[in-house]
Each structure stands twice: as structure tokens, then as C-alpha cells.
Amino acid sequence: MFEDPRILWFIPGLPLLASVVTAFLGPRLLRDKSHWPCVLAVIASCALAIGVFASVSSGFQGLHTSYTWFQTGDVDIGVSLRVDGLTAVMLVTVTFIGSWIAIYSIGYMHGDPGYPRYFAEISLFVFAMTGLVLADNFVLLYAFWEGVGLCSYLLVGYYFAKPSAAAAARKAFLVTRLGDVGLLIGILLIYTALGPSLDYESVMPRGQHASPGVLCAVCLLLFTGAVGKSAQFPLHVWLPDAMEGPSPVSALIHAATMVTAGVYLVARCTPLFGFSPSAQLVVACIGGFTAFLAALIALTQTDLKRVLAYSTISQLGYMFLALGSGTSHEYLAGIAVAAAIFHLFTHAFFKALLFLAAGSVMHAMGGVIDMRRIGGLRKVMPTTHWTFLCGAGALSGFPIIFSGFWSKDEILAVAFKAGQPGSFANSIYILLFLLGLVTAGLTAFYTFRAYFLTFWGPERVPPEAGHHAHESPPVMLVPLMVLAAGAVFAGILLGPTGIFEHFLEVHWMQAAFPRLLPATEHHGNLPLMVASSLFALGGIGLAWWLYVRRPALAREMAQALPGAYELSKNKFYLDEIFAALVVRPLAGLAHFLRVFDQYIVDSFVDLTAHAPRWLGHLLRPVQNGLVQFYALLMVLGLAGFLLSVLMR
């Protein structure tokens, strides 16, 4: 379809143009029509991305360097974009989900005073993310990586007049910055250890010849960046607070543009990770543990969007579990990465859908999203209800029908295979597999707990909703329906048929890391599917039993286990622990340094300022306004000069 790689520039270029246009013309000229540049540009870039995807599947591998950004020593950093199978998948995911979110926002943000600003920032976000997946070297990737961070800061803090939103934005920015520092050091280490160059093509093949220690350090540092961006333990604390932004922003951050960046980075660097089993083990452990921890926290949250936020953290944990399970010994890298990216793809659909549906609920309920105050909305908002149900089914991995089942099952299969006897650290992997299986049950439980609490039971509408709680307008419902269709069918179309894996393998993996691919095909594991189905169905059934049949029982259970309940409800006190261990010591240090600066450093600075003044004070009597005195001084000066000449 496309032959010229220059077409790639339009994919990030159009949203950037839209962002600039909206930013400059929005407040004066476009006003209520400010969504047009953003929506059109993102849809156009989605169309281009689909075109590029089609071209990639017929063998097109584009690389285009527009100019050299900078040149230092013997390394050229070019502003260059490339596309291969992985990038094509990411592009389609990001722009497709982004388009529907942009359309949904027209209805959701209608009448907001910051309307143009919102759409300018959304376009910029899509620009940064598409640039990130298209970048051809680590420096450009890092630049876009920071761009994504900036946009998330702007959008999480969209209601910046609200102190909690401003704090959440600051938290999101600073916590992800912690990871970014690791990423930066990792990139520098790549330059010294695997360099001297930073573009993927020359760095990646050197991974297998590097010394294991250095390679492990590189991988772990890169993974630090991913941990921050993709909200893995212990840097996951920013994501639940990021709910302070408007709901479509949450959808965008959780599904398309932000948290997937970390997964993309690790997947992109598979040729490095694949040769460092210990780094992979760390990735898998962090992923599995995060998945489990977040699921535990999600069990007791009462804020619908917060439940969804923890489910995102948990699902991202699954993806990292898969990425970390692709050990080189078993030639699992191919299916592991494919499983992770497949889960990323399906997750993008159903998580965007769930957030948009939650936003629709919030829109109708006058901004109330606390599940203790709403309930029984399935009659009030029928379309939102069944689309949410599609998303919940997919998230909980309801067997066969929903997409989440297929992708999650592949991840569990990879973890199981990594735990086969005889392979590296197999006992840990088998433990992680079991953890994943339990988490699948927990996921199903908390997802349907949220679903039942919101849409079933007696109808409860908070007073903020006004007299007539109503279904959202069509501009919000159509995106919900489209994404619901994706959440349902994406899995069954792409999962069992193996199209997705095949596409990634042919158009990316075979060129990128042929040595990590197996000689034989892997096939699905039926007992495993049955087991994960049972866990999912068990979770859903338990949720139904506790929240529909016996609503009192849940409360009794919470009272019977006060310690566990409080632990989960307060997010294992992780925020408090971080506050005590990190924030408070740093604040103390900052306070000490402030005092030090104010009284010690500043006094030296003041000294240099006062010294000329004192000197001036000494010399000031000379300027007494008497002309004869000046003349006398001149004569004396002349006399002194002459004397010095004569005496020499």
C-alpha cells in the first residue's frame, strides 16, 4: 500500500499540527468547535496507521531519517522514524483507541471552560505516543517518553484549580520521573557498553555478546523506566491518583498513550532482555507481584474509577509477567512477547471501554463515582450498562467469548511453560504462574463486584445527578459500542487463530531476534484454559453471590476480617510507607537545605554585595563638591606621578 517511508511523518505530525492549531486558534476562533482539529487529525492518523499496518503485513519495513538531530563524537542521533510489526500494532492501537476517546470527549467535555486546552493536550498526547513507538533510536524514544510524561502531567492536572488534581498531577510527574532517571542511565550505559551508537538496529544484536553483568544492568535500568511509566510496584502509586483528570483522559492514559509505553519499551528491547535471564526473572517477579497486589487492593475500593485503575496496574503486571517469562533457554521469547503485546492490544479496548463507561456513569450522576452512593443503574443507563458488561467480561477473562480470556490465557500459558522442570528458576516461575491464576480469580471478582454494585441492586441516584438521571448522548455512546465490539471480538478473532502472533513473528521477530525463536510451534494448553476459566467463573460467581444474592454477607465478611479489609482498603498503606520513608526524609532534607541556603550560603552572597558598598563608603568623602579640592587632588596626583617618574 505505502512504499514511501516519509508517510510515517504524518502519523505523529497531524496530531501535532492539530495541537498547535487548537492551542493558538482555539480560545479565540474555534471555541465550541475546538474538537475538530484534534478529532480529524487523530482519525486521519488512525487511517494512515491502518494503511501502514496493511503495508507492513505485505512486507514493508520503513525507515526514514529526516535530519541529524545532533552529532557527538562518533555517534549520530538522527530524527528518524521506523516501522515494523511491533510499531504497526502499537500505532493502530494508539490511534484507533485515541480516535474514539477524542470523539467521546466531544460529549463528555461539552461546555467545559477549558475545552480548547483539553483538545490541544489530547492531540499532543497522541503525537508524543505515536512518536515514541515510531522512534528509531533511544534518544528520540527518550524525548518522546518525556513528552508523554509531560502530557500526562497536563491532563491529570486538567482541573488544576482543584488542589487534589494539582497534587495528583505533581505526583504522577515526579513518580514517573524516578523511573525516567533509570531509563536515562540505562541509555547512557547502552552507549558505553553496547555502543558507540544508540539506534536499535546497531545496539540490539550486540546484546548477546555483551557480558552478562552489564547486560543485566542495562536491562534492569531500562526496566526501571518501564516500571515508572507503566505503574508497576513500587512506582505504581501515581496511577490511582491520576483519576483526578477527566474520565476520557484516564481512558487514554490507561489504554493507549501512557502506561503501554513501558510494555512497549521492554518488548522492543527483547533482543537484550532475552539474553539476560536474571533480568527477565526480575521483570516477571515484579510483574506477577504487582498483578497480585493491585488485585488485592482493588477488592475493597469503593470508587469505581479507582477499581479500574488498580485493575490496569494488575493487567500491566500480567504483561510484564509475560515479558519476563520469555526465557532464552526455552525459546519462549517469541510467544511471550506476542502474548504481552496481544494482552496490551485487547486490554486497550476493554480498559478504554470501561473508563469511558465509568465516565458516562459519572456524567449522568453529576460527578459522583462512589459505588456506595450509586446503584441499580441498568434501567437508567441501558447502553452504558451493557457496554460496561462487555468490558467487565473481557477484563475478568470470561471464557471463550471475551477478548481478555484469550490474551490472559496466553500469558498464563507462557508463565506455565517457563516453569517447566529443568529450565532456569523454574520453581519461581511456577509460583508466579499460580499467583497469576489466583489473580485471574481476584480480577473476575473485583470487576464484577464493581459491576454489580453499580448496575444491580436497588436503584440509587445521588442528589448531585438532579431530577432526571439520563443516558449519555449518542456522541458518547457510539464510541462505547465500537469499543465494546472490539472488547468482545478482538480476542476470538485474533487469539485462537494465531494471526496476531504470526504477524509479529514474521514482520518483527524474525528480523529482530531470530536466535530466540523456537524451531517448533507452540500450541494452546487446554487444561490450562479450563483452569483459568474456572477461576474466572468462580470469581464472577462469588461476586454475584456476595453482592446480588446476599448483600449483607459482604459487610459481615469485612467485619469478620477487619485487619485484612483495612489493609486492602488503605492500599496496604503503601502511600503512607512512601510518605514516611521517602517523602518525609526528603522534605526534612529540603527544609534543612533551605535553612542552610538562607542563612549560610546567602550570607556569603550578601557579603560580596556589601563589600563594594563598604569600600564606597570609605571613599565617599572625596566627593565633597569643592572644585578646589578636586583640583588639589589632581595636582597632588600629578606631583606623585612626576615624583615616581623622576625617582625611578
Next chain:
Amino acid sequence: MSPLTLHDYLAVGAILFGLGMVGFLARRNLIIMFLSAEMMLQGVALNLTAFARYRGNLQGQAFVLFLLTVAACEAAIALALILMLFRRNRSLDVSLWQELREDDQPPNLDEEPLPPAPEPEPLPQLTPAGHEPVHAEPSHEEASHV
């Protein structure tokens, strides 16, 4: 009587310069100070011509020509300035311009101020004859243009 030597000229120049310098330092009348400065200048000019003569070239002479030109200009400016200063203070005493000192410096006051300037002696006038015509009182502005 022996012919004049270089030393004689230089001595005259030095005396002129010294007188001018003493005059400049000792007197407070602006015009006298100015004249003293001119005298110093002439001392220097005399030195230059003497050296030029002694060395047998014209450089010193040329220098003096420039010096005279500059001195003429300077005289014009200096006199104009003195005129303006006089108009403001009605006095040529340079110590009245002490307020151009630094803000926090105390003024140098005369322990024995100058005696007041004597009234100008009235010019002899003819006795008016006949009836004196009515004429306007000369305004302050016009008077100050004297």
C-alpha cells in the same frame, strides 16, 4: 647680555603654570579660576614652542596652534557656563556649588563668610528736566539679561 636659552623659556613657562595653578587653587571666583586655568595652558604652550624651537622642528608649533584653537572653544563654553551659573545663584563664588557633593557628606561652610559685595556705585545721572513720562517698571527678566 647673553641670548635667551631654552632654560629661560622653560622657566617662564613654569612660572606661568605655577601662577595659574596657585590662582586656580586659591581663588573662588569662577572667572578668576578660569583665567588661571588659561594661564596654565599658556605656560604649557610656551614650553611647547620653546621645545619646538630648540629641536628645530614644527611639531610643537603645530601642537600649540591646536591648543589655541581648543582653548578658544573652551573659553566660549566656559564663559557660557559661568554665565548660566551666575544667573542661578547671582554669585560667582564656586563654593556655592557644593551641593554637587555626595548626599551624605556634610557641607564645608566658611568660618568667616565673604563680606557682602559692595553696592555698585550709582552712575551719575542728569537731572531730569520737565515732566517725567510714565514708563513701565522694567521686569525682572529683562533686568537679568544685563
